[in-house]
Amino acid sequence: ILTTAEFLYSTSITHWIGGGRAAHAQVLTRRLGLLGSDNLTGVINRIEVLPQDHLATVSPCDRSYVQQETQAVIASWLTALSCPVFNRPSAIALAGQMLGQVVWENHATACGLPVVERPFGIDGDDPPPLVPARSVIVFNGKAIGAGLDPATAAACCRLAHHTGLDLVEIALNHHDGRDVFVNATPLANLVAGGRALASAIARACAGEVR
DSSP, rough: OOOHHHHTTTSSEEEETTTOOOOOEEEEEEEEEEEEEEOSSSSSSSSOOOOGGGGGGGGGHHHHHHHHHHHHHHHHHHOOOSSSSESOOOSSSTOOOOOOOHHHHHHHHHOOOOOOOOOOOTOOOOOOOOOEEEEEETTTTEEEEOOOHHHHHHHHHHHEEEEESEEEEEEEEEEEEEEEEEEEEESGGGGGGGGHHHHHHHHHHOOOOO
């Protein structure tokens, strides 16, 4: 496990693009040594936000510029890795899709996951969401979860595909006799996926067809 801070504050970050050679990326970390295109077999991308401690004395205008440039470099670095990168960066976020509740609900509805209608105030405050009763983890197009209804599993897989996520945790509740969407995140609880998820990730990193 390499934390975002360890990555950003590493000894060096190298990224080659063009020049007649394939894109190449590597980072020299203090704890884990050299990591990159030559020795990584797979990456689960969970970069939510970038550390900002080193920008404390930078003016607000320059700070925003540095943050945007740093995010662009890291997004390009992750994209250049030759190994599988699960949840590659998007134009929205480094971890793929970090969406608001209303956007998630819209996508869920489009993919066949029912959503309980809740009133939204004109002041923009979201109403309290339903409390999740269980979660489903979708990895590489396969739903992982105990006692899943086939229709719910298929809808969860469609939602992952629709949002371009290789790995996503979808929280559900049971309402009026059916599974309903509560929320979703690309920062899935890997422990909750158990051995089934661990095995699926290992196979994907080894290049096995799912």
